[in-house]
Amino acid sequence: MTKDEVRAKWAVAKRMVQITQDEWDSHNVEAQAIKFVKAKLKIAIYYLSQLDEHDSNYTMPFTGNQMKKALKSPITKQNVKDAADWCHQCRLMRDKACTSWSYEEEKTA
Template structure:
């Protein structure tokens, strides 16, 4: 896939994962937990985008309902752990696929 197609594919997910000003400035434990979850999921989406750019086969480690659950309040340790695991799974998928990617630079005339 081209980078433009990949960006379009993941645009709505990235929008959901944007950290709002109120979340960023929040001083409660729940605000900190939500920032942590969104950050981990942003990283996971980045890895999945890389896989898409290289046309790699993969399976997203969450479904739509699990994803919504992770972002729903109240946000506690169980959701933090789940986001951390998803991020790790995505990194492992990227690392495994990365060995087969061709990184040759495009030659210009």
Template sequence: MTKEEVKKKWASTRKLLEITDSEYNGVTQETANLRFIKTKLQIAVYYLQMLDEHNCEYQVPWNKEQFKWLLRKP
């Protein structure tokens, strides 16, 4: 898989995990927790993207709907 194909594959996931200005500037515990979770998921997605670029085998334990459920606001 080429780097361009990998970037296209992970683009929607990275977009879901972008930290918005309100989340970044928020001072409540809820926004701090959301920033923490999104940051950890961004790191995981980065490493999975690197595995894809090098054609390594792995299984992703989540899908787009599970990401949305995880990042929903209570």
């Protein structure tokens, strides 16, 4: 896939995980949990988009519906655990596939 095709494929997911200014400004437990979940999903999407850019075959560790469910309030411990697990799985897939790639790590936080 070209970079433009990858951007188009992941545009909706990236919008869903954008951390709002209110979430950044808030320091309550719920806001911190949603920031964590969104940050992990943002990183997972970055890894998946790298795989797409390099035309790698992979199996999605989560579905769109699972992602939507993980972002619903109130954020539970399971939502946090799922997002962290998916991020880790995506990184492992990327790391396994990237041995021959030439890329620069994007700053995600």
